[in-house]
Amino acid sequence: MESTEHAAARTPGRCIKLTVAYDGTNYQGWQRQPTGPTIQAALEAAINSITQEEVHISGSGRTDAGVHAWGQVASFRTRSKIPADAFRKALNATLPHDIVVRHACDVPTTFRPINDAISKRYRYVLQPGRINDPFSLRHAWFVKRVLDVEAMQVAAKALIGEHDFAAFQATGSPRQSTVRTMLDATVAVHDADERMKIFIEVEATGFLYNMVRIIAGTLVDIGQGKRTADSMADIIASCDRVQAGMTAPAHGLYLLEVHYPKFD
Amino acid sequence: MESTEHAAARTPGRCIKLTVAYDGTNYQGWQRQPTGPTIQAALEAAINSITQEEVHISGSGRTDAGVHAWGQVASFRTRSKIPADAFRKALNATLPHDIVVRHACDVPTTFRPINDAISKRYRYVLQPGRINDPFSLRHAWFVKRVLDVEAMQVAAKALIGEHDFAAFQATGSPRQSTVRTMLDATVAVHDADERMKIFIEVEATGFLYNMVRIIAGTLVDIGQGKRTADSMADIIASCDRVQAGMTAPAHGLYLLEVHYPKFD
Numbered sequence: 001m002e003s004t005e006h007a008a009a010r011t012p013g014r015c016i017k018l019t020v021a022y023d024g025t026n027y028q029g030w031q032r033q034p035t036g037p038t039i040q041a042a043l044e045a046a047i048n049s050i051t052q053e054e055v056h057i058s059g060s061g062r063t064d065a066g067v068h069a070w071g072q073v074a075s076f077r078t079r080s081k082i083p084a085d086a087f088r089k090a091l092n093a094t095l096p097h098d099i100v101v102r103h104a105c106d107v108p109t110t111f112r113p114i115n116d117a118i119s120k121r122y123r124y125v126l127q128p129g130r131i132n133d134p135f136s137l138r139h140a141w142f143v144k145r146v147l148d149v150e151a152m153q154v155a156a157k158a159l160i161g162e163h164d165f166a167a168f169q170a171t172g173s174p175r176q177s178t179v180r181t182m183l184d185a186t187v188a189v190h191d192a193d194e195r196m197k198i199f200i201e202v203e204a205t206g207f208l209y210n211m212v213r214i215i216a217g218t219l220v221d222i223g224q225g226k227r228t229a230d231s232m233a234d235i236i237a238s239c240d241r242v243q244a245g246m247t248a249p250a251h252g253l254y255l256l257e258v259h260y261p262k263f264d
Numbered sequence: 265m266e267s268t269e270h271a272a273a274r275t276p277g278r279c280i281k282l283t284v285a286y287d288g289t290n291y292q293g294w295q296r297q298p299t300g301p302t303i304q305a306a307l308e309a310a311i312n313s314i315t316q317e318e319v320h321i322s323g324s325g326r327t328d329a330g331v332h333a334w335g336q337v338a339s340f341r342t343r344s345k346i347p348a349d350a351f352r353k354a355l356n357a358t359l360p361h362d363i364v365v366r367h368a369c370d371v372p373t374t375f376r377p378i379n380d381a382i383s384k385r386y387r388y389v390l391q392p393g394r395i396n397d398p399f400s401l402r403h404a405w406f407v408k409r410v411l412d413v414e415a416m417q418v419a420a421k422a423l424i425g426e427h428d429f430a431a432f433q434a435t436g437s438p439r440q441s442t443v444r445t446m447l448d449a450t451v452a453v454h455d456a457d458e459r460m461k462i463f464i465e466v467e468a469t470g471f472l473y474n475m476v477r478i479i480a481g482t483l484v485d486i487g488q489g490k491r492t493a494d495s496m497a498d499i500i501a502s503c504d505r506v507q508a509g510m511t512a513p514a515h516g517l518y519l520l521e522v523h524y525p526k527f528d
Contacts, residue, residue, distance in 0.1 A: 021398050023401070097398065097401050100396050102395050134364045135287055
């Protein structure tokens with residue numbers, strides 16, 4: 001593809017930063033695809049219908065099909081003079097209801113959502129129990145087990161710090177470096193609505209492909225007693241994808257926040 | 265219609281009581297309709313496919329199109345010898361994922377879910393705020409306002425006790441008596457997931473048609489300051505539907521629990 005970044009850089013005018021929440025259920029992920037609806041395409045179509053410009057939007061990163069976001073960050077260049085918050089309202093009036101712009105503001109035209117991000121925070125939502133919850137079908141991974149949350153909490157701590165996370169990268173996705181710094185990794189019980197959920201939250205300077213979902217799959221193994229809490233350190237040290245657990249399904253994953261040094 | 269109750273009563277064998285949760289979004293309500301899928305029809309189809317009998321199921325009451333349930337109660341007669349909990353599992357393996365049988369047990373064949381109920385508890389879920397939440401589109405009423413929860417709490421208290429609730433009955437739905445006893449009425453803030461919701465919960469010996477949704481619409485008016493908290497007593501006293509607020513949309517309403525004297 002002709003780089004979206006370059007096309008955007010050539011457009012004169014202002015740069016607007018958006019914070020976007022979406023239910024990813026009905027989308028083929030963030031990035032524009034010829035095969036079906038995507039978040040990027042929906043946002044570009046909404047902006048274009050407001051400004052009559054052919055706008056390109058760049059995100060802080062792609063989310064896969066079915067993955068949700070509470071705080072995806074994206075930006076675009078425009079010649080429009082509409083104030084940022086009025087833009088937000090116009091977008092929300094135009095977008096499908098499962099995509100919501102939570103915040104919009106002007107940022108320097110040098111802003112790049114991918115390159116400028118200093119960390120990202122993801123949440124993976126598990127719903128353990130005997131009986132499925134019809135209200136969480138699209139929004140949590142139902143695990144038909146009792147999970148040992150304490151063991152999962154101990155294991156999560158081993159993730160914190162600078163590590164080579166090669167064991168938690170989808171096979172066939174080579175990166176120059178698989179070293180990342182995990183800033184936070186927590187497992188917490190969330191008693192929403194009497195139906196217990198478990199939130200796995202991880203914050204890192206960057207993530208490898210499928211990293212959060214493989215971490216979630218591994219922690220679920222530990223919660224079920226298939227692996228010990230201690231095994232997490234060994235899995236990291238192995239740098240071997242085969243040692244880690246399954247890739248948890250997309251519909252439990254949320255991109256919660258993207259942090260930038262200058263604007264937060 | 266040929267009464268389902270009578271048909272069921274003629275079937276010999278045991279009586280099984282089910283506690284059923286469902287996401288009502290994709291259904292035309294509880295009661296079998298020629299125009300589209302219903303919860304009753306889905307349950308009957310699932311039971312029939314397991315037992316090869318033509319089973320009729322009766323519920324504790326109808327829920328309207330789009331209304332949800334966490335604890336709808338229903339029962340059916342069967343000659344099947346499958347133990348109740350195995351029946352539950354077989355049903356959950358057969359039913360669409362948005363209908364879940366939470367509990368199944370044998371009850372006396374004299375059990376009637378409507379007639380034997382001593383009270384029902386409903387929850388109405390509001391999501392107040394500036395910005396819609398893409399994850400609650402089907403499960404809460406988005407109210408684009410700040411709501412005064414304390415005023416709503418004061419107003420809700422006026423509902424408790426034996427009252428003529430004629431003001432809270434959909435027009436054109438005459439009943440012999442519109443007097444009901446409200447056992448509990450609460451308004452509570454629920455901070456699930458950082459996204460604030462307000463739960464209105466009401467428990468009564470019986471409800472008039474659309475009663476909970478009209479109570480919710482009236483409480484939202486009070487929360488917005490369009491009416492005072494004191495006005496609730498006057499609205500009840502008026503026995504006039506026009507004095508109460510709008511009928512809140514179906515998708516915020518949940519049948520939470522149905523209480524019976526003998527089995528709980």
